[in-house]
Amino acid sequence: VEAAKRAAAYAAVDAHVRAEDRVIGIGSGSTVPYVVERIVQQGKAVNAGRWFVPTGFQSKELIVHAGLQLGDVDCYPVIDVTIDGADEVDSALNAIKGGGACHLREKVLAEAAKVFVVVADYRKNGTALGQAWTQGVPVEVAEFAYAKVMRDLQRMGGKPVLRMGKAKAGPVVTDNGNFVIDAPFSAEVMAQPRALLQQIKLLTGVLEVGLFVDVVQAAYFGNQDGTITTKV
Numbered sequence: 001v002e003a004a005k006r007a008a009a010y011a012a013v014d015a016h017v018r019a020e021d022r023v024i025g026i027g028s029g030s031t032v033p034y035v036v037e038r039i040v041q042q043g044k045a046v047n048a049g050r051w052f053v054p055t056g057f058q059s060k061e062l063i064v065h066a067g068l069q070l071g072d073v074d075c076y077p078v079i080d081v082t083i084d085g086a087d088e089v090d091s092a093l094n095a096i097k098g099g100g101a102c103h104l105r106e107k108v109l110a111e112a113a114k115v116f117v118v119v120a121d122y123r124k125n126g127t128a129l130g131q132a133w134t135q136g137v138p139v140e141v142a143e144f145a146y147a148k149v150m151r152d153l154q155r156m157g158g159k160p161v162l163r164m165g166k167a168k169a170g171p172v173v174t175d176n177g178n179f180v181i182d183a184p185f186s187a188e189v190m191a192q193p194r195a196l197l198q199q200i201k202l203l204t205g206v207l208e209v210g211l212f213v214d215v216v217q218a219a220y221f222g223n224q225d226g227t228i229t230t231k232v
């Protein structure tokens, strides 16, 4: 799987990170380290003139440890290209993101970018959302509102679960200080990601929803045989 992630990341960087691109958004998860690895390989000279905007703490550490220049989204609100991972991508380039609980800042940088590309291994390459990624739609919610939003999601037919820490007692807390609820829905509901996104986003207390609709411009998947599948 790691080789597939690396192949997808390299293909995406080679195709979308041009010498003239100066502000680059770096996403979160276990695939984006290979994105940074490939960008570093483009050389110190070209990278000396670039700024790298992170989608969270992990992404910031990745940028800093790679010796790349950290830029913040306040100074660089217009991003040339953002490359990020994904939990699942359907045939229409809709994506579930938020497996790493970073989807609020990820969506900010995705929408701020002229080009937004996702990279993943073959497990994420789907036809309809919710088939490969069965944990549900990640929903970032204010702590104060989480119980109310859980009930709202149940009334919508979801089966919401508050995301609990593994090496931490209590719920996962995002880089923004909020909770995450994972809400699986029926295949029928997941087949309409735009409608579901709009309905969840309007619930009071919801900060962001891990459904990326009409924002992914290209997706690169590394396959088990070493080939790449691209969706545009």
Ligand code: DER
Residues within 6 Å of the ligand: 027, 028, 029, 030, 031, 032, 084, 085, 086, 087, 096, 097, 098, 099, 100, 101, 102, 103, 106, 120
């Ligand atoms: O949270 C996210 O959307 C991340 O991009 C992440 O879930 C991607 O997963 P990966 O670790 O398989 O790259």
